[in-house]
Amino acid sequence: MSSQAQRPPQSKACTSSVLSSSVDKRPHIGISTLHNRPSSTWGGIRYTFPWSTLEDFPECRLSHLYLCTTLREIAEFCDDYDEMQHEFFFDRDPLAFQAIFSFLAKGKLRVLHEVCNVALHNELLYWGIDIGQMEPCCLHRMMSSVEKVAEHQCKEDERRERRRVLRAPVMEGSIFHMLGEAMENPHSGLAGKVFAFLSVIMVVVTVVSLCISTMSDHQQGDATGECSQKCRSIFVVESVCVVWFSIEFLVRFLYAQSKLEFARGPFNIIDAVAILPYYVSLFLELRDESVQDIVAGAGKSTLDKLGLILRVMRALRILYVMRLARHSLGLQTLGLTIQRSMTDFGLLLLFMCVAVTLFSPLVHLAESELAPNAARSPQLSFSSIPASYWWSIISVTTVGYGDMVPRSIPGQLVALISILSGILILSFPSTSIFHTFYRTYTELKEEHKRLWKEERGAELATEAEESMKERETWPDNWPENDFLPGLDDPSFLFMKDITVLAQSKSHHPPLSPVTC
Structure with a gap:
């Protein structure tokens, strides 16, 4: 068994004219693994070993090659075949095949520092090697990388799907579209940041008013049926906050393309549960029947139950605190950590x-x-x-x-x-939960940083496009040297690069990022 790095001979492609030919079974197999086609100028790595090496690996791709009798069957398991030299060519990563070659020769399957763990995992699947044959320490390291990449890809797919679902087919640039984009995406610009700040302020004001409403002097006024000036002020503040949350909820609902997916969202369910108690209690308090009529018609026990229901529904306003998770990296980290753990x-x-x-x-x-x-x-x-x-x-x-x-x-x-x-x-389990929390927090920070860079890049590209359009309106004999910086000025070179970037993306404007 041997391997050597050299340029392989010119191979014959498996064309239809020779598909019916039979294959000569020689005692040795020759394999060349290339990044490019066999006509590559830098060649590849050639491996030669006896067929008997594959007896312990019947499910391997190379073992299937041994059972092939025609060129048509060979074409299903390799990229090219040299009938004269009896060599099989594979357009695969030669570095990854070194680990597989070592496994076939020595029976030890380990990861290589030069090869990505995810790429090695894909190569093992391609060559039909059982992943369970890998050494336990290497297997754990490889599968950790594979699971991390798969989870990241799943999050990206969910983010794209959520963005597609939560975007109604409205006209780009319209007021409704900009309002919905600002609510769904705090990173969409200044409007999104202002809206997120106001939303957090409203949540804080609601929680403070709820705490003040439970103080002794306010409860005495409720017991006597009299509403003091403090009671009226708290009611006005609460009403303003609920109106804000109601408008936000309504705009999100109208902006969503799939109403069913919107109704299934956990944050949307929390919003509905927190908003409804205000309107239900307001409806019950504004009924035409007075307290005396209720007592006379239903009795004291019914009134006590009704009052208990109202107090419980008012206490549900504390769920507004959960809305902070839309804008808080720490709360998002806590929720994802609980979900993953x-x-x-x-x-x-x-x-x-x-x-x-x-x-x-x-x-x-x-x-x-x-x-x-x-x-x-x-x-x-x-x-x-x-x-x-x-x-x-x-x-x-x-x-x-x-x-x-x-x-x-x-x-x-x-x-x-x-x-x-x-x-x-x-x-x-504390150590495992801590590592999960740290990993989740790091991932969310990197994602927020990436979104910020995308937002900043979109702003610079927009400014460059506007500057480019403005320069197109200048006369041909405009004395640019009198007004523009020198050609070696760093700011000029930076704007030049941004202008080229804007020109390359003029037909594909950058999309605004979405916060998951």
């Missing part, structure tokens, strides 16, 4: 359930059976296993409220073991 959280929940189920009967046995005379409050005693579940949850999570405390020596030993077990349980 669902397996780790599920494993953590399983560990917690097992620990709670284990320590609850133990502490009940230690406190009620082994030390029944220990002094304790009847309300906070370990009288049953279900009553001990609360203490076990608080102890395993290392919170320790102190409302239920074991008094006996056996109970305290159980408490010590449960606390130490809780520390170990919480530490197991």
